[in-house]
Amino acid sequence: GNSVTQMEGPVTLSEEAFLTINCTYTATGYPSLFWYVQYPGEGLQLLLKATKADDKGSNKGFEATYRKETTSFHLEKGSVQVSDSAVYFCALNDYKLSFGAGTTVTVRA
């Protein structure tokens, strides 16, 4: 079956630090890949997506590239802000949306 593995948290960073959250997947087909973000007390928001190999998704300074050869979709941001503190979920969709466990990110001022 399909599955998503993302790096364990929590992750604590200082403002303006570089953020990377690793995500790898297992899929029998060719899924679409997503990063969702959940701010405290809120629902999930789509952060970015990629639908085929070598696609790069980007939004709000975040980027992730669909790497078929390494089955990865790592999330990166060059300079984080306190407002980026949230839980980040990597997910794949291949007839069912499968989520990673989530990574809690805390950015300190």
Next chain:
Amino acid sequence: DTEVTQTPKHLVMGMTNKKSLKCEQHMGHRAMYWYKQKAKKPPELMFVYSYEKLSINESVPSRFSPECPNSSLLNLHLHALQPEDSALYLCASSQDLTSGKETQYFGPGTRLLVL
């Protein structure tokens, strides 16, 4: 506009109560979903509707009863819930289920507490 709305935002109910959660989208999407999310966990799929017909029921107990009255609305009727049903209930929608790879857009959720 990629907005999914949900009401109420918070709900407290006793184990003998009957209540309903509501979800609405105006993106012209033809697939709608209910998820349950426990604290510090990813969402778990409960139900999927496609063109107003129930497509997937992930073996959810019958005390949860979904309804899709039209293409924009999705309800979740709750009856005789247990304290372990306390969670964040998320609604989502997508264009349809044609490719199986569609983007799902989530609402803000209803935080349910069962006493």
